Amino acid sequence: xxxxxxxxxxxxxxxxxxxxxxxxxxxxxxxxxxxxxxxxxxxxxxxxxxxxxxxxxxxxxxxxxxxxxxxxxxxxxxxxxxxxxxxxxxxxxxxxxxxxxxxxxxxxxxxxxxx
Amino acid sequence: xxxxxxxxxxxxxxxxxxxxxxxxxxxxxxxxxxxxxxxxxxxxxxxxxxxxxxxxxxxxxxxxxxxxxxxxxxxxxxxxxxxxxxxxxxxxxxxxxxxxxxxxxxxx
Numbered sequence: 001x002x003x004x005x006x007x008x009x010x011x012x013x014x015x016x017x018x019x020x021x022x023x024x025x026x027x028x029x030x031x032x033x034x035x036x037x038x039x040x041x042x043x044x045x046x047x048x049x050x051x052x053x054x055x056x057x058x059x060x061x062x063x064x065x066x067x068x069x070x071x072x073x074x075x076x077x078x079x080x081x082x083x084x085x086x087x088x089x090x091x092x093x094x095x096x097x098x099x100x101x102x103x104x105x106x107x108x109x110x111x112x113x114x115x
Numbered sequence: 116x117x118x119x120x121x122x123x124x125x126x127x128x129x130x131x132x133x134x135x136x137x138x139x140x141x142x143x144x145x146x147x148x149x150x151x152x153x154x155x156x157x158x159x160x161x162x163x164x165x166x167x168x169x170x171x172x173x174x175x176x177x178x179x180x181x182x183x184x185x186x187x188x189x190x191x192x193x194x195x196x197x198x199x200x201x202x203x204x205x206x207x208x209x210x211x212x213x214x215x216x217x218x219x220x221x222x223x
Contacts, residue, residue, distance in 0.1 A: 003159075033211055035213070040124075040215065041215060042121070042206060042213050042214055042215035042216045043206060043208075043213035043216075044213075045211045045212060045213070048211060056211060058211075090160065092160075102148075103150070103162045103165065104150075104152075104160075104162070104208075106152075106159050106160035106161070107159070108158075108159050
């Protein structure tokens with residue numbers, strides 16, 4: 001079956017703009033989590049959605065937001081972009097009722113560059 | 116708060132040799148899952164191995180095994196008979212929290 005799909009794969013924005021990233025999970029998976037990956041910082045957890053509800057949230061400012069649709073597809077939005085937001089944004093889906101109990105299946109990521 | 120620490124930013128191993136990647140964590144939970152994920156260059160992250168905290172037996176997947184010390188909150192990954200294809204970033208994870216990663220280089 002199809003894996004986790006993230007779009008767009010690459011994008012360039014300027015400071016102050018906003019961006020929306022999309023993630024389609026593996027069919028049947030109801031949990032979607034988002035991560036920011038930067039060199040030296042590893043993967044930092046942004047938030048997790050399950051059945052259209054945000055279940056967990058990391059320590060990121062309110063400029064970072066997300067949502068999940070009834071078909072489990074998820075979007076994350078970053079408003080008022082800053083240079084430091086340049087990163088690889090990874091989405092992962094899981095089949096379990098809690099992310100912590102199961103394997104995460106990752107997408108290829110969306111690489112955001114903020115100029 | 117849950118934290119994961121990987122203190123080895125980079126490691127190197129000779130092909131066919133064994134290497135151990137370290138990971139420590141902190142949690143107040145008594146039951147949890149620990150994971151090692153592998154991210155090859157420009158490729159997707161994949162699961163290497165998973166350990167359930169209530170299981171005392173260390174998990175093993177072919178050449179990959181873990182040394183899980185619950186009391187010490189330590190979770191190291193041992194790669195035996197290292198292969199060129201093992202070169203990647205390795206991330207230790209506790210639930211949704213990931214460490215900073217260890218870049219493994221395999222020398223032919």
